[in-house]
Amino acid sequence: MGTSLDPVERHPVAAFFALAVALSWAVWIPLLSTVHGPVATFATIPGAFGPLAAAAIVTRLRGNAVRDWLASTLDWRRSPRWYAAALAVPVGVSVALGAGMIALAGGVGEGTLRPAAAAFALNMVFATLLGGGQEEFGWRGFALPRLQARYDALSASVLVGLVWALWHAPLFVLDVYALSPLLYAVSVVAFSVILTWLYNGSRGCVPAAVLMHGTINASVNVPLQVVGGQSVLPVPFTGLLALGFGLVALALVGRYGAETLSARDARTPTWTGADPARRRATEQSGVGES
Template identity: 40%
Template sequence: MVPAVLERSAEDHPVATFFAVAFGYSWGVAGLLYALTRGDVFYLFAVPFAWGPLVGGAVTLRLRGESVRKWVGQVRNWRVGVRWYLLGVALVMVGDDAGAIAAFLLGSDVTVALGGWQLYSALFNFLVTLLVAGALEEFGWRGFAQARLQRRYDAALVSVGVGLVWVAWHVPLMVMSLGSFADPINYTVLMAAKSVLLGWLYNKTGGALPVVMVTHAAGNMPGFLTVTGETPPLLATSPLSASALFTLAVAVVIVWYAGSETLTRSGSLPDRLGSR
């Protein structure tokens, strides 16, 4: 039997309830993994951590008596044109390799790692993230939180806010060194900017969650470029990484071009699937 306080919370504050359940589930998984392994966790064992936003959205909708099936059905909205998939993947992949690209332009030696295990590793990371791990977060971050909050608030600010929550949600993985996390300030800027990119893709495609999920998964692939020469001083002394700066520039261009209110030039927003 569900406590009445949870039902009231979901009814009156659905997004706050979603965040509470998502954090509670994911951080609980992280705590259990740490207790069982003392922090020595093989990264695939942490896959259930990524299900928190999906669980949070489903639980909140169920408490509100809304349709979980319709909400999950966002994944069927995939026929929006291949250009959106290609654009999302291209932007995050360039962002991942922005440091190496900048080093090359500044005269350093760079090699391309596209053969053998590097390619297989990238494909494996992409598929795991897309099918069972991080991409499933997008049901919650974009498909629940952003879809609801941007009905009341500026979409660009909502995207940044969701990005900051996204950073905080990752803290247990940072503590256990599960994943490639930069220093806190750099990582926060990167994720907030990436959240604007993902929010724009979600809104611009009319809520095509698969576009966002594929873009998210592509961002989890390792870069294909490696700096083999000396890192240029300009990059070595920069307070932000080239990846963070590139993604921040993309976010600024998006807001300038599409407008901050809805992140779409048309002024339209996707439907909140699953809501009454």
């Protein structure tokens, strides 16, 4: 007879997705309903730890060691080129977007360059540690490798990206984000593909993904600040964002293919032994683990 935890054992990614959404929304909805303006940005921080907490909880519920999972996700020892890529890709796309926005807006806004540069420096620290980077312990550190054990890298990326976009829903409903939800979702799915390329290419380096996520969040708003805001653009900012990162994602799919999105094999979980259900079956059969 199965235990009450059997659904979590059989469907760990679905359990993770449901718990990540539930934890974050349970914090965001009551909190962001009471605060507005710049304060709302800081009020999003507690809920942004939902994916990390969900990954740890599901890992523990399945009888696996959270310490092993954390040790695996915190392993930063990779070639420096992957950390360089984590910085260069978002910044490169943002520079290209900036050039396009300046052309569309007819020039740089008056007195915008210095404040935009200062904001980028501050946002790099904030976004990497508290404003997005920490999500990667869940999205890439837990969900992606498990999905890649069953699906090709592109399908896994899209699945993570769609849930990741949905996870942000309260931020749109409660007017924290003044963006097009549909175009934002497209850009998030594109980000997800790019992050899978980084994750697989770097042999599962979550710290590099944390850095890329933080750099994306810090850099994409710089071009908008430089031209003086959305009001000076003839097209939606999120449309340009989706186009820029969408083109990079399509280039990666074309270059490496959907199976791995990388010159290396797709990464699957390495932080645990056999799943509890498999362990029980092994013990009942009297055959030891190899």
